[in-house]
Amino acid sequence: MVESELAQLNDVFHALGDTTRRRMLRELSEGEKTVGELAAPFEMSLAAASKHIKVLEKAGLIRREARWRSRVCYLEPGPLASAQQWLKQYEHFWTERLDILERLLREEDASKTPNREGDDP
Amino acid sequence: MVESELAQLNDVFHALGDTTRRRMLRELSEGEKTVGELAAPFEMSLAAASKHIKVLEKAGLIRREARWRSRVCYLEPGPLASAQQWLKQYEHFWTERLDILERLLREEDASKTPNREGDDP
DNA sequence: TTCTGATTCAACCATATTGTTGAATGTAGC
């Protein structure tokens, strides 16, 4: 279980580590698209685009569904949420930073006023 | 600029797409560590661990600093924030889902009332 | 059934990644 979740996270981040695939996700965020439509903007063969799509699918980021005479892809946001969840562990590293910055600015500001330190109500 | 930012995002996601490197980041989130300390938990040569550290460094996720007779690594949270920023674009897909679910439940509830269809102004 | 269009498969190539080992480097202390 845990093993496969780690593997899934590997797949998700790996899938996101490529500009082509991130652009594909962006396209899909605007709505469903066939493989052909998804491949069109890229200067590569359809087969190559199909491989990228397969990587996204393996990561669970998209699904393919047979519809009419082509296959429609659509976004599956769950794994993106997992990735964000993982990053959230580290969120305090930058929010804390902003807090420190803010506190420093307040202290600097306080030092310009004639008031003593620690006078803030 | 944009080019290099995209490349950076590639590097960041690529770096995150490996369990060893994510564990290293986790270790560093608890404080600075030398290369040796960072490598110790893993069943691989020091040279291999050093390569992983280099990947993290290339992505800007950590920095190495010469200190005393060894090198100390510490977390650089900026790129993690960028990754989270990127994922934030898609956040509405899962928050919206909850909204949709809520709306469906409300509609279902409304359909139980004696009002006709299409009555909504 | 046959034709057509959309997509995938198979084989192949170039390059990148991840690991190994042994040598090389750099720094602190004797």
Add this chain to the structure above:
DNA sequence: GCTACATTCAACAATATGGTTGAATCAGAA
């Protein structure tokens, strides 16, 4: 200077990745 320690470099091998091309598949229209 020499020694010891920590880390990296160099060379190598195995495997993964990302691309190509041409054949194969598969569903719907004629």
